[in-house]
Amino acid sequence: MQLQNLEMENLFSTVGILAMLIQAFLLVFFSELGDKTFFIAALLAARNSGTVVFAGTFAALSTMTVVSIVLGRTFHYIDGILPFRLGDTDFPIDDFAAACLFVYYGFSTLLDASSGDESKKKEEQEKAALAISNIRGNGSGILAAANTVISTFLLVFVAEWGDKSFFSTIALAAAASPLGVVAGALAGHAFATLLAVLGGSLIGSYFSEKVIAYIGGTLFLVFAAVTLAEIIS
Numbered sequence: 001m002q003l004q005n006l007e008m009e010n011l012f013s014t015v016g017i018l019a020m021l022i023q024a025f026l027l028v029f030f031s032e033l034g035d036k037t038f039f040i041a042a043l044l045a046a047r048n049s050g051t052v053v054f055a056g057t058f059a060a061l062s063t064m065t066v067v068s069i070v071l072g073r074t075f076h077y078i079d080g081i082l083p084f085r086l087g088d089t090d091f092p093i094d095d096f097a098a099a100c101l102f103v104y105y106g107f108s109t110l111l112d113a114s115s116g117d118e119s120k121k122k123e124e125q126e127k128a129a130l131a132i133s134n135i136r137g138n139g140s141g142i143l144a145a146a147n148t149v150i151s152t153f154l155l156v157f158v159a160e161w162g163d164k165s166f167f168s169t170i171a172l173a174a175a176a177s178p179l180g181v182v183a184g185a186l187a188g189h190a191f192a193t194l195l196a197v198l199g200g201s202l203i204g205s206y207f208s209e210k211v212i213a214y215i216g217g218t219l220f221l222v223f224a225a226v227t228l229a230e231i232i233s
Contacts, residue, residue: 017180023223024172024184025191030216031165032192037061037156039128041196044152050197052145056152057197061189063153064160065169069182072173092231098171099227105164106220113213165189168220175227 032038037057045053076094132155160166165185172181 017177017183020172020176020180021184021187023226024169024181025188026184026219027168027172027216027223028165028185028188029192030212030219031163031168032189033195033212033216035163035165036128037159037163038192038196040132040156040159041152041193043128043132044148045197048148049145052148053152054193054197056149057156057193058190059149060153060156061160061193062186064157064166065182065185065189068166068169068185069173069178072170072175072181073178075170075174092175094174095227095231098175099224099231101167101171102220102224102227105168106217106224109213109217109220113210113217 041053041057044057075097165188169181169185172185
């Protein structure tokens, strides 16, 4: 009987990690598509080695993911040490804060998509072009490649700080096990960066910004509902 219970606990643990992996992947991927860091990677790859640009970009996004996870888990542990009580029940303030953040991003993203303003993508492209204006070199040779990696890392790290995917990862890490979150977030960043490096300029010209925004906003609201349902249950 104990063995069966242990097997069930392991199964639910695995399912939970997989669910968080998928959730983190979807949120990060759709947050990054058409974002400033996406266009930074695309523009840099147009005049440098794609492998070098991917290495610098993904290293920066991975570092930012780790920072987000640490902040999220810190908030979770503080909530555990100093719990907020409603009557005789401990109220999971970290989960509730995550749900509120998802609701905010969901509605703000959907409102932006429905506003009819087509200038956001152009604005992100212009910001990316301005950001990389001081980076020189064609990425050939070890020293040039290393310089490009370092420059790309610093540029993307600064651009990503305080971004939507940054706060989303913090919220997910605060509300759930970090294993699935870190795996999903890294996978989402890797896939989005790969698309940017391989064909970012083409994708940036032809993908529907509204469709991406509608999908991303809807996902935020769905995951907010899931988080709130878990709090209630």
